[in-house]
Amino acid sequence: MITRRTLEQLDQNDPLAPFRDRFVLPCGVIYLDGNSLGPLPRATPARIAHLIQHEWGEGLIRSWNDAGWIDLASQVASGIAQLIGAPPGSVVVADSTSVNLFKSLAAALQLRPARQVIVSERGNFPTDLYIAQGLTTLLGGRHELRLVEPEELPAAIDEETAVVMLTHVNYGTGAMHDMAAITHAAHARGALALWDLAHSAGAVPVDLTAADADLAVGCGYKFLNGGPGAPAFLYAAPRLHETLRMPITGWLGHADPFAFETTYRPAAGLAQATVGTPPILSLAALQVGVAIALEAPMSQVRTKSQAQVKLLAELFQHAAPGRFHRVTPDDPARHGSQLCLAHPDAYAIMQALIARGVIGDFRAPDILRFGITPLTLRYAELWDAAEILGEVMAQDTWRDAAYATRQTVT
Amino acid sequence: MITRRTLEQLDQNDPLAPFRDRFVLPCGVIYLDGNSLGPLPRATPARIAHLIQHEWGEGLIRSWNDAGWIDLASQVASGIAQLIGAPPGSVVVADSTSVNLFKSLAAALQLRPARQVIVSERGNFPTDLYIAQGLTTLLGGRHELRLVEPEELPAAIDEETAVVMLTHVNYGTGAMHDMAAITHAAHARGALALWDLAHSAGAVPVDLTAADADLAVGCGYKFLNGGPGAPAFLYAAPRLHETLRMPITGWLGHADPFAFETTYRPAAGLAQATVGTPPILSLAALQVGVAIALEAPMSQVRTKSQAQVKLLAELFQHAAPGRFHRVTPDDPARHGSQLCLAHPDAYAIMQALIARGVIGDFRAPDILRFGITPLTLRYAELWDAAEILGEVMAQDTWRDAAYATRQTVT
Numbered sequence: 001m002i003t004r005r006t007l008e009q010l011d012q013n014d015p016l017a018p019f020r021d022r023f024v025l026p027c028g029v030i031y032l033d034g035n036s037l038g039p040l041p042r043a044t045p046a047r048i049a050h051l052i053q054h055e056w057g058e059g060l061i062r063s064w065n066d067a068g069w070i071d072l073a074s075q076v077a078s079g080i081a082q083l084i085g086a087p088p089g090s091v092v093v094a095d096s097t098s099v100n101l102f103k104s105l106a107a108a109l110q111l112r113p114a115r116q117v118i119v120s121e122r123g124n125f126p127t128d129l130y131i132a133q134g135l136t137t138l139l140g141g142r143h144e145l146r147l148v149e150p151e152e153l154p155a156a157i158d159e160e161t162a163v164v165m166l167t168h169v170n171y172g173t174g175a176m177h178d179m180a181a182i183t184h185a186a187h188a189r190g191a192l193a194l195w196d197l198a199h200s201a202g203a204v205p206v207d208l209t210a211a212d213a214d215l216a217v218g219c220g221y222k223f224l225n226g227g228p229g230a231p232a233f234l235y236a237a238p239r240l241h242e243t244l245r246m247p248i249t250g251w252l253g254h255a256d257p258f259a260f261e262t263t264y265r266p267a268a269g270l271a272q273a274t275v276g277t278p279p280i281l282s283l284a285a286l287q288v289g290v291a292i293a294l295e296a297p298m299s300q301v302r303t304k305s306q307a308q309v310k311l312l313a314e315l316f317q318h319a320a321p322g323r324f325h326r327v328t329p330d331d332p333a334r335h336g337s338q339l340c341l342a343h344p345d346a347y348a349i350m351q352a353l354i355a356r357g358v359i360g361d362f363r364a365p366d367i368l369r370f371g372i373t374p375l376t377l378r379y380a381e382l383w384d385a386a387e388i389l390g391e392v393m394a395q396d397t398w399r400d401a402a403y404a405t406r407q408t409v410t
Numbered sequence: 411m412i413t414r415r416t417l418e419q420l421d422q423n424d425p426l427a428p429f430r431d432r433f434v435l436p437c438g439v440i441y442l443d444g445n446s447l448g449p450l451p452r453a454t455p456a457r458i459a460h461l462i463q464h465e466w467g468e469g470l471i472r473s474w475n476d477a478g479w480i481d482l483a484s485q486v487a488s489g490i491a492q493l494i495g496a497p498p499g500s501v502v503v504a505d506s507t508s509v510n511l512f513k514s515l516a517a518a519l520q521l522r523p524a525r526q527v528i529v530s531e532r533g534n535f536p537t538d539l540y541i542a543q544g545l546t547t548l549l550g551g552r553h554e555l556r557l558v559e560p561e562e563l564p565a566a567i568d569e570e571t572a573v574v575m576l577t578h579v580n581y582g583t584g585a586m587h588d589m590a591a592i593t594h595a596a597h598a599r600g601a602l603a604l605w606d607l608a609h610s611a612g613a614v615p616v617d618l619t620a621a622d623a624d625l626a627v628g629c630g631y632k633f634l635n636g637g638p639g640a641p642a643f644l645y646a647a648p649r650l651h652e653t654l655r656m657p658i659t660g661w662l663g664h665a666d667p668f669a670f671e672t673t674y675r676p677a678a679g680l681a682q683a684t685v686g687t688p689p690i691l692s693l694a695a696l697q698v699g700v701a702i703a704l705e706a707p708m709s710q711v712r713t714k715s716q717a718q719v720k721l722l723a724e725l726f727q728h729a730a731p732g733r734f735h736r737v738t739p740d741d742p743a744r745h746g747s748q749l750c751l752a753h754p755d756a757y758a759i760m761q762a763l764i765a766r767g768v769i770g771d772f773r774a775p776d777i778l779r780f781g782i783t784p785l786t787l788r789y790a791e792l793w794d795a796a797e798i799l800g801e802v803m804a805q806d807t808w809r810d811a812a813y814a815t816r817q818t819v820t
Contacts, residue, residue, distance in 0.1 A: 024467040033471045040467040045459060048691065052458060056637055057434040057450040061443045061769060069638055096686025098660030099509055106548060122672060127661035127686065130674035134659030138516060139549070147672070172670070221687070227466055228479055228690035249544030250508030251537035260582070260774045262532060262557070264540035276506025276537065277631065280638035281458065282689035359471060364670045 002314065007379035010307075015300050019375040022292055023225070030381045030388075032360040035199055035338055035371030038225030044288045051284050072287065073231070073278045074271075079290040080224070080233050083298075084197060084216070085207030090238055092273040093220070093283065097198055097232040099248070100217040101131045103273060104234055105165060106247035108192045108215055109135075109143065111240065112162035115191070119156050119164045122147040125171045128196055132165065150175065154185045161191040163214075168206070169199035169336030172363045174309075174328035176204065176336045180211040187212065198222060201233075202293040203337040203373075205302055208235055215240075223337070223373065224293055226286030234273050241269045250275035296375055304374035306332040309339050312370060312382045316341065319390030327367065337372045351403035352392045358385045412724065417789035420717075425710050429785040432702055433635070440791045440798075442770040445609055445748055445781030448635030454698045461694050482697065483641070483688045484681075489700040490634070490643050493708075494607060494626070495617030500648050502683040503630070503693065507608055507642040509658075510627040511541045511575075513683060514644055516657035518573035518602045518625055519545075519553065521650065525572035525601070532557040535581045538606055542575065560585065564595050571601040573624075578616070579609035579746030582773045584719075584738035586614065586746045590621040597622065608632060611643075612703045613747040613783075615712055618645055625650075633747070633783065634703055636696030644683050651679045660685035706785055714784035716742040719749050722780060722792045726751065729800030737777065747782045761813035762802045768795045 011017060024040040025031060031039060055067040064070050073093045081091040094100065105118070118132050129145065136143040148156040157164055164186040169176045183193040192214040200206050202223030208216055214237050220230030236244055245266065251257045253272040255265040266272035313326060316339075324341035343349055343366060350362040360370040370385075392398055421427060434450040435441060441449060465477040474480050483503045491501040504510065515528070528542050539555065546553040558566040567574055574596040579586045593603040602624040610616050612633030618626055624647050630640030646654055655676065661667045663682040665675040676682035723736060726749075734751035753759055753776060760772040770780040780795075802808055 024463070026468045026470070029470070031470060037466075037471045037474075039470060040462065045462050045467075048462060049455060049459060052450065052455050052637070052695075053434070056447075057455075058436045060436070060439070060441060060449060061447045061771065062764070063638070064447075095505065095509060096660070096688075098662075098686035099505060099658060102658045110548070125661075126664070126667075126670050126672065126674075129672055130659045130661060130664060133674045134657055137655065138520070138657040227462070228473070229687045229693070231689065232686070245547065247544055247548040248509060248512045249540045250506070251535075251540060252508075254536070254540060257536075258774060260536050262536065262539055264536075264543045276508035276642070277639045278506075279641065279689040279692035281691040281695055283639070285462075285691055354472070361471065364668060 002311070004380060004383045007383050010379040014304065014379070016296060016304055016374055019292070019296060020378065023376050025376060028357045030358045030385045031376065032358065032370040032372070032385065034373030034376065035203070035222050036361055037221055037228055038223060038289060038373065039376055041225055041288045041292055044227065044285050047284055047288050048281060051281065069280050072280065072283050073274065076283060076287045076290055077233060079294055080201065083206070083293055084201055084218070084235065085209045086235050087209060087238060089269050091233055091235050092270050093231050093233045093286070094274050094278060095232060097196070097217055097219045098127045098131055100232050100234040101128060101196065102135060103246050103248055104194050104215040104217055105132060105135055105163065107236070107244050108163035108194055109139070110245055111192060111243060115160055115162035116142060117144045117146050117160045117162060119146045119148065119153070119161050121150055121153070121166055123170060123172060124167050125196065125198065128165065128167060150177070153182060157185055157189045157191055159189060161186070161189055163192040163194050165194045167196040167198060169204065171199055172340060172367050172369070174335045174338040174340045176334055179213060183211050183213050199336050199338070203305065205298050213237065220286045220289070224286065225289030227282060227289070229282060230286040230289070231278060231283050236270050236273070246272050248275050252276060292375070301374045305337040305372050308372045308374065308377060308379065308382060309335060309337070311379065312339050312372070312385070315382055315386035316389055319386040320393040323393055324368070337374070339370045339372065341368045342366045343368060345398060348403040349392065349398040352398035352400065353389065355403070356388045356392065358388050412721070414790060414793045417721070417793050420789040424714065424789070426706060426714055426784055429702070429706060430788065433786050435786060438767045440768045440795045441786065442768065442780040442782070442795065444783030444786065445613070445632050446771050447631055447638055448633060448699060448783065449786055451635055451698045451702055454637065454695050457694055457698050458691060461691065479690050482690065482693050483684065486693060486697045486700055487643060489704055490611065493616070493703055494611055494628070494645065495619045496645050497619060497648060499679050501643055501645050502680050503641050503643045503696070504684050504688060505642060507606070507627050507629045508537045508541055510642050510644040511538060511606065512545060513656050513658055514604050514625040514627055514646070515542060515545055515573065515575060517646070517654050518604055519549070520655055521602060521653060522572035525570055526552060527554045527556050527570045527572060529556045529558065529563070529566050529571050529574045531560055531563070531576055533580060533582060534577050535606065535608065538575065538577060560587070563592060567595055567599045567601055569599060571596070571599055573602040573604050575604045577606040577608060579614065581609055582750060582777055582779070584745045584748040584750045586744055589623060593621050593623050609746050609748070613715065615708050623647065630696045630699070634696065635699030637692060637699070639692060640696040641688060641693050646680050646683070656682050658685050662686060702785070711784045715747040715782050718782045718784065718787060718789065718792060719745060719747070721789065722749050722782070722795070725792055725796035726799055729796040730803040733803055734778070747784070749780045749782065751778045752776045753778060755808060758813040759802065759808040762808035762810065763799065765813070766798045766802065768798050
């Protein structure tokens with residue numbers, strides 16, 4: 001039988017426990033939403049204050065050189081590369097995940113000009129599907145976006161398939177694809193594999209090189225703790241750099257941006273995937289988050305994440321037996337760092353939980369999503385979260401009209 | 411004869427003089443580069459510190475609603491709209507200028523599917539040309555980018571022209587197009603007009619409605635003082651919102667982002683031009699800059715800007731007679747808020763000036779560019795800048811080897 005004491009002991013023996021103090025976490029909150037917006041690293045406010053007051057305020061335009069702003073994106077990219085098993089020079093930090101997906105997908109289609117099909121998952125994060133729909137419309141409608149269920153994936157990849165575009169860890173279920181196996185299946189048919197790592201980078205082991213992935217994109221404001229709307233990243237396997245052509249060709253992706261030539265010449269390697277001037281304030285905040293992620297051994301992060309998903313599921317089941325349907329796979333090897341539970345009144349229940357300080361999020365139509373962030377989440381907090389869930393369900397707190405009206409929550 | 415005393419008196423009578431104290435400006439610097447990176451508003455550090463520590467640190471994910479992050483981009487857009495003569499709802503703040511140019515240009519081509527030509531200026535800012543080249547490659551090479559000199563523009567617009575894409579104020583010369591006349595010429599041939607306002611917004615009077623412009627993009631980190639890499643903006647005339655289709659269709663441009671539908675449905679109006687999650691830190695800094703710009707009457711800004719361009723040119727000519735070739739048009743109605751001078755050794759001379767605290771920038775191959783920012787620039791500083799230029803030229807300071815090696819300056 002699990003007790004709070006058991007969990008406190010797990011915290012005492014947790015090798016990741018010291019990371020908690022590297023972040024600001026408000027009192028009275030159990031934060032299970034680091035997969036929507038990672039918490040604030042304690043080092044970030046001073047870094048940004050220095051950047052604004054000294055680098056911008058005093059250094060002005062000189063800071064592009066003197067404070068190294070011009071290299072900031074590639075420095076952050078080097079850090080992210082290490083987190084996702086990418087060799088140096090194969091990651092660019094720029095734009096949003098959606099824009100990077102557009103760039104990567106267009107590049108993939110250009111690399112497979114004779115093929116018409118993009119294979120993806122029906123339950124993929126909508127922006128991924130929307131980006132594919134917008135791109136295929138732009139290209140004249142000659143491509144097909146083939147949406148299937150996860151189990152239908154291998155059979156759906158055929159000789160017409162240009163690219164298999166998937167999110168590694170599903171935002172709404174937490175299910176994790178076998179990246180290497182699907183990439184292999186894609187390659188066996190001559191197709192490319194493009195992975196969205198939004199819920200993977202910093203959360204689960206990712207080795208793009210070992211998986212032989214072709215392209216990838218990911219997000220800076222979830223498990224990388226880069227702050228709201230942090231810049232995103234883009235990966236391309238080195239073997240593609242020579243032939244790859246990015247569709248959005250801005251001056252910072254030019255071979256010699258400050259020569260101000262009239263004709264575009266792509267920068268060497270993946271640098272051509274940089275488009276415009278990066279948002280330096282947001283980028284510097286991302287740098288702080290990535291530096292912390294690099295200090296945490298991924299094997300420890302993964303072990304704790306899997307243990308916490310399992311414990312949270314058991315504690316919730318004990319607190320409100322049979323009230324929720326677990327949608328996250330039971331097999332710890334097949335899920336990411338989140339627990340997703342279905343309930344017809346998921347929205348109101350999550351609002352009631354948030355009002356009591358247990359912050360997860362709702363995903364339409366009926367999912368309560370609880371993100372597990374091993375760098376900050378204590379085992380004992382799982383106990384407290386379950387206790388509050390139990391009360392909310394026993395007292396029908398969530399039936400309060402105040403929780404029924406939907407607000408926008410990203 | 412102009413004396414420093416004359417200029418000091420102009421400062422005393424300057425209605426914009428109080429704006430100087432709204433910005434941080436370092437000692438020993440005469441800043442003539444606000445058109446590359448606007449100076450830091452005094453209110454920005456506290457705004458960003460509050461955002462980071464309270465909204466992000468304490469509010470966490472709840473701040474998307476509770477701190478209004480979800481509406482921040484549209485609030486900033488409303489402010490920018492007022493600066494450029496755009497009706498409410500016709501401006502979106504998102505992405506970089508380059509990405510917005512890609513989106514706008516693709517939308518323009520989609521609105522004129524039977525036409526193949528993009529007309530632009532050979533001396534346009536390179537990223538504008540690169541973006542057009544990348545887009546036309548993506549679309550299969552059936553479009554032509556027709557580059558002409560400014561005086562050839564009217565004749566170059568014909569029945570094949572889909573869109574005329576121009577930067578309103580040229581980055582390298584300061585020459586300003588007659589937006590209304592060229593837009594009219596484009597419309598007379600059935601073409602659209604797309605304007606890049608990078609060096610216009612906040613710097614010169616812009617009335618997109620009066621000019622009947624179709625599309626526009628612009629930059630947040632120059633005269634809007636939004637900080638390094640601040641988000642950019644995109645305008646589309648309301649008459650186009652119904653038929654316009656953006657090529658990059660992200661979830662925040664969906665009619666109901668949080669319904670997580672499988673199929674993209676564009677948001678009403680121009681909201682479809684929003685793509686991914688915006689960089690909130692950078693966006694909040696831009697909001698501060700835009701708010702200040704809105705307080706300054708544009709007629710006063712323009713009058714001072716024109717007076718300062720004229721005075722700076724005269725003082726420079728007096729300090730180093732015949733040493734530079736003025737490339738900015740003499741007619742004050744035909745230039746933006748900058749003075750550009752050509753010299754074969756422009757790079758080294760600018761480095762020598764910067765070393766003495768006179769910060770302008772170099773633009774390849776031979777341009778010294780001096781940005782005029784009437785909210786912060788004192789008339790007396792023009793005198794001092796000219797004095798330093800005179801010394802640098804008289805003493806051949808700039809021939810020092812230290813100034814010969816090019817560094818990257820954005």
